[in-house]
């Protein structure tokens with residue numbers, strides 16, 4: 074397959090035809106922050122944290138295919154500040170109390186906030202009232218922490234292909250709903266996958282908690298993205 | 308009453324039928340009960356959560372009962388300017404419930420709704436599918452009384468509008484208010500002439516003619532129509548589609564409504580011409596739910612064209628060309644005017660935009676190549692074929708050829724539609740519409756630009772004031788902040804909620820604006836408004852979020868003095884709420900005196 078030449082912040086890179094900017098960047102050892110993106114799932118560009126600039130235009134790097142000669146801006150200070158703003162927006166849009174969260178240390182939102190050195194969000198907290206749904210036998214949906222990344226909607230399906238999770242309502246009222254009938258049929262392994270696929274602490278398995286102690290979790294040792302930057306993604 | 312089971316089983320076992328099933332259930336029960344959700348899910352092989360996702364996405368569907376009769380009162384700024392508050396109060400008094408509620412007896416539900424395309428005859432409402440315009444507190448009360456006495460909404464339409472609004476199949480009190488008839492849309496047209504001319508030549512030549520005419524899309528984005536058709540035609544595919552965007556949701560536009568009412572055959576002929584050009588056999592008219600009252604009229608026009616041999620097999624007598632048109636209904640969602648969201652909705656899903664690429668021309672309706680065009684674009688294309696590219700190019704400006712149909716409303720003596728040549732100045736338009744003395748003009752709806760007096764020399768054209776057609780005039784007494792607040796509420800309500808900056812950012816912008824308007828703003832708050840507005844525009848996923856900060860950003864530009872006068876100069880920080888007031892109740896309960904002034908302001 075033909076190679077595509079492009080640059081990220083001036084650095085020459087190569088990509089395969091059809092690769093998105095995020096995929097190609099990773100293959101070249103360049104980290105572009107992502108949150109809604111999950112390998113193996115169709116990208117949906119919902120969090121916009123991967124926003125890059127090409128010829129003055131902004132685009133989500135997770136959905137945009139690389140084209141020949143593209144000059145991608147990834148770390149311009151104003152871009153990075155936009156990403157930080159989006160992370161802060163997520164913190165004020167939901168109710169995130171990291172110290173009491175089972176996902177702390179494994180949470181991608183928290184890890185991004187650390188990496189972007191978020192202190193106090195520039196936006197006022199919205200303090201939404203969000204209902205917790207613990208009806209399913211193996212899973213709990215803690216909507217206070219949900220960021221509507223749609224990973225569960227895309228990734229978790231019943232055996233006959235129906236979606237177990239779905240977005241309901243629209244605009245700021247959007248929430249994720251779990252289909253009670255289908256959730257009742259989820260196996261333990263599927264419940265585990267649902268929890269793993271969730272970047273934050275919104276989908277939690279019942280009856281297990283803090284199996285890995287705080288301090289030994291995924292982002293406790295090294296900041297998010299450092300694996301890609303070391304070229305581990307190659 | 309029909310059972311949910313029977314309604315569901317009338318439809319094919321195809322997920323694409325989801326919205327059609329839900330629509331029928333909603334019509335029969337006034338809401339979509341849980342039992343029906345389970346049946347729909349089982350029938351269409353979807354999860355119940357997914358069905359609920361679609362039900363809750365659209366404004367005219369509901370999981371909870373909306374009353375035996377349902378009033379949807381338009382909440383556009385023009386409606387407010389024309390006396391909505393008094394009408395709303397009359398509805399509430401007579402119904403005995405507040406907006407957003409159903410009356411205790413379950414007979415009347417009252418709900419606000421985004422612009423219903425009647426801005427030139429506000430306040431207006433849709434009651435059980437029937438449009439009521441120019442409402443007064445008296446007519447609102449009489450209407451509710453009538454409904455309670457068992458008189459259906461349709462029987463309460465006292466006076467019919469003009470033109471085809473009077474026809475048996477429409478019978479609407481809607482007025483066309485055609486103020487200026489131009490040569491393109493309102494020129495004499497022999498039905499079928501454009502299509503016969505098209506099939507008499509090659510599709511490539513048809514595309515060439517449209518390209519030479521310089522026709523740019525009339526829906527707002529202004530993409531060259533000929534080029535779009537060419538891209539679509541070039542895609543290798545088993546089938547291609549022509550989709551007509553009749554969602555007309557931008558507050559303040561209603562010109563497509565007039566075309567649908569008075570010139571449906573011209574529109575359908577334009578769709579057939581497009582079908583011939585791109586190589587499609589099927590056209591889809593996506594009709595906003597607010598215009599459902601025109602559906603029978605449109606179906607009749609289609610049937611008449613089939614009888615005339617202009618649609619169906621061997622259309623316009625051309626053996627190799629078959630083309631027909633189906634109508635799909637929306638269900639109340641502005642975002643469904645965005646072409647990719649429209650396609651999702653036409654496929655029976657939540658109207659959430661798609662990522663592009665791929666563009667609809669390569670992967671559109673049912674993932675097949677599709678050209679999506681505005682109502683006016685297609686009608687105009689038909690006229691170009693008859694009269695020729697040179698005739699068309701001779702009108703307008705070099706970059707913006709031809710005429711534009713404008714919807715003018717607000718503080719002006721002659722609201723209605725105007726077909727004018729591109730290049731017309733706002734001042735000239737105001738003169739025509741009886742809006743001289745205006746303080747500001749909103750061009751292009753909330754997502755467009757707010758122009759102050761010093762900009763009235765600007766021109767309506769793609770290189771200056773581009774617009775899908777909405778022009779709202781604001782008189783000298785109008786409060787700019789009320790307008791901006793109404794527009795921001797609109798975007799918050801209509802955001803699909805898919806992406807973070809639009810979903811949360813518009814709420815934050817609205818809150819910040821309120822802080823400033825309440826007199827609690829600082830200069831730093833103005834800088835925030837600008838920066839956050841830029842952020843939402845830059846990072847949003849589709850055109851809605853990419854333009855939703857415009858009401859704030861464009862008025863900050865046109866009326867900087869208004870914003871400057873609102874903020875407290877020299878103060879670094881003012882909290883967004885009044886701490887003392889917030890503590891008052893608690894203090895009273897505890898028998899203490901609130902003492903927070905010092906620590907706050909010193």
Ligand SMILES: Cc1cc2nc3c(=O)[nH]c(=O)nc-3n(C[C@H](O)[C@H](O)[C@H](O)COP(=O)(O)O)c2cc1C
Pocket residue numbers: 523524525526527528529530532552553554555556557641642643644645646647679680681682684685849850851
């Ligand atoms: C939020 C949003 C709403 C839109 N609403 C409409 C609409 O109601 N009617 C329309 O024709 N185009 C609308 N558009 C533009 C369409 O996406 C598309 O560009 C247009 O239908 C293409 O037709 P045209 O090339 O003939 O203008 C909207 C775009 C956005 C982003």
Ligand code: SF4
Pocket residue numbers: 642660801802803804805806807809810847848849850851852853
């Ligand atoms: S910009 Fe708004 S309307 Fe468009 S995809 Fe994002 S949330 Fe939906």
